[in-house]
Amino acid sequence: MKPTYRPRLAAIALLSFLVTATPxxxxxxxxxxxxxxxxxxxGVSAEQGLLAAWPEAGPKELWRVPLGAGYSAVVxxxxxxxxxxxxxxxxxxxxxxxxxxxxxxxxxLGKTLETEMGxxxxxxxxxxxxxxxxxxxxxxxxxxxxxxxxxQWQVDLQxxxxxxLPNWGLSTSPLVDGDLVIFEVGSEEASIAAFDRKxxxxxxxxxxxxxxxxxxxxxxxxxxxxxxxxxxxxxKVISLLPDGTLYWTHEWHGGTIAMPVQVxxxxxxxxxxxxxxxxxxxxxxxxxxxxxxxxxxxxxxxNHFSSSVAYDGHIYGFDNGSLKCIDATSGxxxxxxxxxxxGTLIVAEGKLxxxxxxxxxxxxxxxxxxxxxxxxxxxxxxxxxxxxxLADGRLYLRDLEDLVCLDVRAQxx
Amino acid sequence: MSRCEGSRIMKTxxxxxxxxxxxxxxxxxxxxxxxxxxxEKAAAEKNLTVEEVLAKHLEAKGGQAxxxxxxxxxxxxxxxxxxxxxxxxxHRQRPTSYLFQFQSxxxxxxxxxxxxxxxxxxxxxxxxWALPAGQVDASVIVPxxxxxxxxxxxxxxxxxxxxxGRGDFDGEDTYQLAVHRKDGGMETWHISxxxxxxxxxxxxxxxxxSPIAEGRTYFLDFRRIGDLMLPHHIxxxxxxxxxxxxxxxxxxxxxxxxxxxxxALPPGQKKLxxxxxxxxxxxxxxxxxxxxxxxxxxxxxxxxRFHGALLxxxxxxxxxxxxxxxxxxxxxxxxxxxxxxxxxxxxSLHQDRLEGSLEEGKIVATNxxxxxxxxxxxxxxxTRLTTYDIEKDSFKVDSESSTNGGEKWFLNLRLTYTRxx
Numbered sequence: 001m002k003p004t005y006r007p008r009l010a011a012i013a014l015l016s017f018l019v020t021a022t023p024x025x026x027x028x029x030x031x032x033x034x035x036x037x038x039x040x041x042x043g044v045s046a047e048q049g050l051l052a053a054w055p056e057a058g059p060k061e062l063w064r065v066p067l068g069a070g071y072s073a074v075v076x077x078x079x080x081x082x083x084x085x086x087x088x089x090x091x092x093x094x095x096x097x098x099x100x101x102x103x104x105x106x107x108x109l110g111k112t113l114e115t116e117m118g119x120x121x122x123x124x125x126x127x128x129x130x131x132x133x134x135x136x137x138x139x140x141x142x143x144x145x146x147x148x149x150x151x152q153w154q155v156d157l158q159x160x161x162x163x164x165l166p167n168w169g170l171s172t173s174p175l176v177d178g179d180l181v182i183f184e185v186g187s188e189e190a191s192i193a194a195f196d197r198k199x200x201x202x203x204x205x206x207x208x209x210x211x212x213x214x215x216x217x218x219x220x221x222x223x224x225x226x227x228x229x230x231x232x233x234x235x236k237v238i239s240l241l242p243d244g245t246l247y248w249t250h251e252w253h254g255g256t257i258a259m260p261v262q263v264x265x266x267x268x269x270x271x272x273x274x275x276x277x278x279x280x281x282x283x284x285x286x287x288x289x290x291x292x293x294x295x296x297x298x299x300x301x302x303n304h305f306s307s308s309v310a311y312d313g314h315i316y317g318f319d320n321g322s323l324k325c326i327d328a329t330s331g332x333x334x335x336x337x338x339x340x341x342x343g344t345l346i347v348a349e350g351k352l353x354x355x356x357x358x359x360x361x362x363x364x365x366x367x368x369x370x371x372x373x374x375x376x377x378x379x380x381x382x383x384x385x386x387x388x389x390l391a392d393g394r395l396y397l398r399d400l401e402d403l404v405c406l407d408v409r410a411q412x413x
Numbered sequence: 414m415s416r417c418e419g420s421r422i423m424k425t426x427x428x429x430x431x432x433x434x435x436x437x438x439x440x441x442x443x444x445x446x447x448x449x450x451x452x453e454k455a456a457a458e459k460n461l462t463v464e465e466v467l468a469k470h471l472e473a474k475g476g477q478a479x480x481x482x483x484x485x486x487x488x489x490x491x492x493x494x495x496x497x498x499x500x501x502x503x504h505r506q507r508p509t510s511y512l513f514q515f516q517s518x519x520x521x522x523x524x525x526x527x528x529x530x531x532x533x534x535x536x537x538x539x540x541x542w543a544l545p546a547g548q549v550d551a552s553v554i555v556p557x558x559x560x561x562x563x564x565x566x567x568x569x570x571x572x573x574x575x576x577x578g579r580g581d582f583d584g585e586d587t588y589q590l591a592v593h594r595k596d597g598g599m600e601t602w603h604i605s606x607x608x609x610x611x612x613x614x615x616x617x618x619x620x621x622x623s624p625i626a627e628g629r630t631y632f633l634d635f636r637r638i639g640d641l642m643l644p645h646h647i648x649x650x651x652x653x654x655x656x657x658x659x660x661x662x663x664x665x666x667x668x669x670x671x672x673x674x675x676x677a678l679p680p681g682q683k684k685l686x687x688x689x690x691x692x693x694x695x696x697x698x699x700x701x702x703x704x705x706x707x708x709x710x711x712x713x714x715x716x717x718r719f720h721g722a723l724l725x726x727x728x729x730x731x732x733x734x735x736x737x738x739x740x741x742x743x744x745x746x747x748x749x750x751x752x753x754x755x756x757x758x759x760x761s762l763h764q765d766r767l768e769g770s771l772e773e774g775k776i777v778a779t780n781x782x783x784x785x786x787x788x789x790x791x792x793x794x795x796t797r798l799t800t801y802d803i804e805k806d807s808f809k810v811d812s813e814s815s816t817n818g819g820e821k822w823f824l825n826l827r828l829t830y831t832r833x834x
Contacts, residue, residue: 118496273653275627304653321648321655322583336584338631338648341493342655357496357657383496 032076032391036124036173036215038346042262043309045348045390051408052351054363054375059395059406061379065101067403068092069112070120071305073173074398076391077127080104080146083398084134086112086120093125093134093142095149098394101405105149109136113169118383120400122171122213126181128197133181137169141181143200153200160202161187166213166232173215175227178242182216182227192216192229194244204244213257213305221283222266224290230256230270237270237281239290248290250281258303258317263310263328267295271303273320278302280331296331300324305385306344309352314368316352318343323354325368334368344387353408359384359399361406379404463576466588466604470564473609479640480561483665488643490661494654495519495537501658504667508569510674511558526558527674530720534677538621542747543677545720553619553628556598562611563592564602571595583631585612610635610642618651625651638663676720681745681752684771687805688724688743688830689717695829696730698737702823707732712833728828752776754798763787765796775801781819792816806832 029039037043051059070091072084081096087106091113094106113119125134131152134142139157144150157170163186172183180203181195190205217228226247229238235254239247256272263269263280271278277299284291301308301319308317314334315326321341325334341357347366351374354362359380365372382399389396393409461469471477485506492501492515499516513524520536523543531551534543546554559566567574577589587603594600600616611632618628628651632644643663649656678686696709711730718725724743729736738759745752749768756765766785769778779797780786786795797813812826 275625275652320653321650321657333584338633339646341657342496357493357655358498383498385496 030077030128032078033389033396034075034077034128035126035176036073036075037259037307037387038389041175041215041217041259043307043346043387044311045346047348047390047393049410050349050351050393051363051410052374054361054377058361058375058377058379059408062394062405062407063101064402064404065096065103066401067398068120069118069400071118071122071386072120073124073386074389074396074403075125075127075132076389076394076396077146081396082125082127082132082146083403084109084121084123084125084136088112091121091136091138093132093144093149095146096403098392098405101403107142107144107149107151109134109142110138110140113137115168118385118400122168124173124215126174126176128176131197133174133176133197135170135172135174135183137171139165139170139186141174141195141200143181143197155195155200157185161185161190161193161205163187163189168213171213175216175218177218177225177227180242182218184214184216184229184231191231191234192238192240206238206240206244206246215259217260217262217268219260219262219268221262221268222285224283224285226283228260228268230258230260230272232256237268239283248283248292250292250294252279257305258307261308261310261315263315267310267328269308269310269315269328271301271308271317273302273304275299276302278308278315278326278331280328295329298331300326300331300333304342306342306387309345309347311347311366312350314366316345316347316366318345323371325371327368335371337364337371342385344385346388346390348390353388353390353395355380355384355386355388355397357384361388361395361397379406461576461588463574463590466576466590466609467564467567467574469609470604470611473642474561474565475637475639475641480565483641485666485668486560487664487667488660488662490645491659493657494522503658504669504673505558505560506669506674507560508566509555509558509560510669511554512669512674523677524554525674525676526554527676528558530676531555531558532676532720535621542679543720545676547622549619549622549624552598553617555596556594556600556616562602562614563594563600564590564604564611567592577601579606582613583629587612608635611644618649618654620652620654627651634659639665641665678721679745679747681747681750681771682721684776684803685724685743685745685752686717686721687803688800688808689715689721691833692830693833694728694730695831696732697827697829698732699825700733701825713830752778754778756796756798761787767796767798769798774803775799776803779819789816793818795819797822 038045068085068087070085075082081098084093091109092106093109095104097104121137123135125132130146131143132146141155143152175182179197181197185193192206194203196203213232214230219228225242227240233254236249237252238249241247253272253276255274258271261269266282268281278301279297280295282293282295301317301324303317304320306318308315313328315328323337323340343354343356345352345354350366352364352366360376361379362376363374379397380399382401384399386398395406395408397404487504489502497518501515504512509528511526515522520541523534525532531546531554532543533546563572572595573593575591577591579588582603586606590602592600602611603613605612614630616628618625631648634646635642636645645660647658691714694711694713697706699706709730713726713728715724715726726741728739740757742755751768751770754767765780766783767778767780768783777799781795786793795815799811802809808830810828811824813822813824815822
């Protein structure tokens with residue numbers, strides 16, 4: 001029997017080496033749903049033991065609490081939930097108890113954003129360890145203690161990086177990677193900035209164009225850790241190394257809101273609405289230099305604000321108003337389903353958890369064969385543009401008025 | 414398996430077996446025949462002419478008689494725009510009248526076309542009152558107003574339809590028909606090769622005046638209403654925009670009152686609208702209370718500007734041996750509900766601003782509270798204009814003055830308007 005263990009031991013040894021050899025900035029992975037788009041910032045949950053289809057009455061609603069306006073997604077860490085919303089004239093970040101939705105604390109992030117296109121924050125906070133990092137619409141970055149909301153440090157971004165705020169306020173969801181907090185800050189002089197996670201001090205900046213609505217992705221592509229940006233206001237995809245060095249750029253369209261998506265070990269998918277479409281890049285490292293190849297580009301997947309999910313060789317997402325599955329390697333459309341509006345989605349256990357623009361929660365199989373719906377339930381009633389969050393068998397949904405918790409565990413799980 | 418082989422095998426089988434094989438043979442033959450028929454149908458349909466596609470489309474939609482019998486249509490249901498959902502009603506009337514009313518949470522919005530003027534009330538675009546559409550918006554609204562759509566109405570409205578080809582359009586096998594509109598516009602319709610119902614329409618779009626090269630409208634969830642087949646789920650996409658309409662109720666031939674599709678003026682403004690036009694005016698004047706009335710006639714034109722929001726008149730007549738000239742502007746303040754008027758004449762050389770309300774069919778406006786009275790011999794002279802007996806082809810105006818702050822009014826001018834034929 002002993003010889004059969006050798007490869008496994010060798011693999012473990014190699015894995016240990018790789019882990020210890022990973023640059024110091026690599027993030028420790030948070031459990032739960034610690035940030036925008038989940039643990040890996042890709043819309044995919046590793047949760048198991050979930051419902052295989054919606055029961056006739058839909059998943060059981062555990063609780064529902066009123067919430068102010070905003071599009072910030074729910075972040076979950078252990079026995080705490082966090083999200084941002086408008087409360088009167090203020091924008092706040094608040095912590096909730098996942099067992100009953102009761103509020104634990106709330107902290108003001110400044111004046112709330114009011115626009116004719118919908119009030120409230122767009123940014124989702126990021127939790128890392130005992131700290132949660134929140135970006136307010138009015139350009140404030142705060143680090144708060146998760147247990148009580150005590151402000152550890154804060155940065156007035158307009159003072160530190162003067163510039164014109166985007167129309168819908170600062171909307172990016174901060175990326176926490178290692179000891180850095182990284183996002184677009186919106187200044188002509190310093191478009192993208194990295195902050196020291198412990199102090200808020202500026203660690204590095206870039207001088208690309210001003211900020212938009214895009215949230216960055218941390219990806220390890222062909223073994224190289226890098227931060228991918230598709231800035232709304234710059235006609236290119238940008239990759240930065242953890243020290244802020246520009247690694248590569250590739251021509252792309254401005255107006256990108258949806259997050260870049262990692263596809264496989266070396267692929268990056270970006271997509272934009274306004275009749276632009278999507279593009280898959282293959283990023284390789286050759287002698288320390290990036291080699292970027294455009295694999296395909298077409299108009300099949302035009303993500304607006306809702307980011308796509310790459311799963312099992314395919315990309316699922318909202319081509320503006322239609323849910324689509326496209327082949328990740330070719331960009332070829334596999335199927336289209338209309339009727340969900342500008343929906344949002346995540347993937348877990350081989351299923352698409354879809355939330356329609358009108359608040360219908362839909363489950364469908366994540367398969368390229370055909371759209372295969374496994375249940376539909378009206379959960380929210382208002383404008384629903386925030387993607388679901390999944391942690392510990394609980395699905396968290398919100399619109400501009402309510403925060404809802406659903407039990408999506410399979411019976412007996 | 415051929416028919417001969419099947420017959421040879423049947424000789425050596427039991428009755429059950431013969432029956433089974435006969436059925437099997439029949440199924441195979443049926444399948445082969447059906448397959449052949451499908452192939453023949455597909456081959457034939459691949460070569461359909463534009464006239465044939467249009468004929469099949471008309472048949473699928475319910476037939477000429479059903480569409481001819483419908484002169485107006487009202488559909489209502491739920492509409493989503495900017496993610497906000499509310500109720501909507503869409504009225505259509507032959508040949509090209511259109512009125513879309515959306516109870517958006519942001520406030521009611523309306524898009525209309527009366528066959529001449531495209532207009533809109535769009536709180537999101539910064540106006541919760543009716544405004545004529547700009548050129549780009551109008552070029553999008555007008556095609557939407559074709560009563561039965563550009564294909565069924567092509568002959569009536571003078572559009573030319575061309576079959577471009579057949580192929581996949583967003584997952585649907587469709588015939589692609591290019592419509593060259595009479596007004597020079599272009600749109601493309603995709604007709605399902607399976608149902609011959611419209612699947613999508615592609616046409617230029619507008620995002621509040623910004624042109625968008627390609628907007629797509631998808632027609633889904635067709636249901637039969639009487640003989641008609643009508644879509645009950647419609648999605649419009651242009652740029653980043655998405656508009657979704659779900660239809661709950663359909664009313665055939667509801668009719669519509671006169672002026673229903675016209676640019677929607679505030680009710681108070683409509684009262685003024687009838688004053689526009691060419692008029693013959695009987696002018697009665699007197700210089701003081703004991704002076705005899707003098708009478709003369711003249712003609713005048715009251716010009717309606719900004720779609721009736723402002724009426725302008727320059728009235729001239731002879732009185733007291735001199736030419737009297739009066740510049741008169743009327744408007745309605747939709748916020749205060751008051752009628753505003755300005756007067757400027759060649760005697761006082763002073764502009765009065767009058768305000769008043771409509772009471773018992775009379776618009777009574779004064780400058781008592783506007784601070785614009787003029788002075789004569791050290792006395793403040795207030796003015797009151799009363800517009801009354803307002804009919805379609807006639808109305809009267811009394812002009813009075815007061816030197817005691819409106820306690821007593823002196824009637825010095827009466828104008829009787831009769832519409833010029």
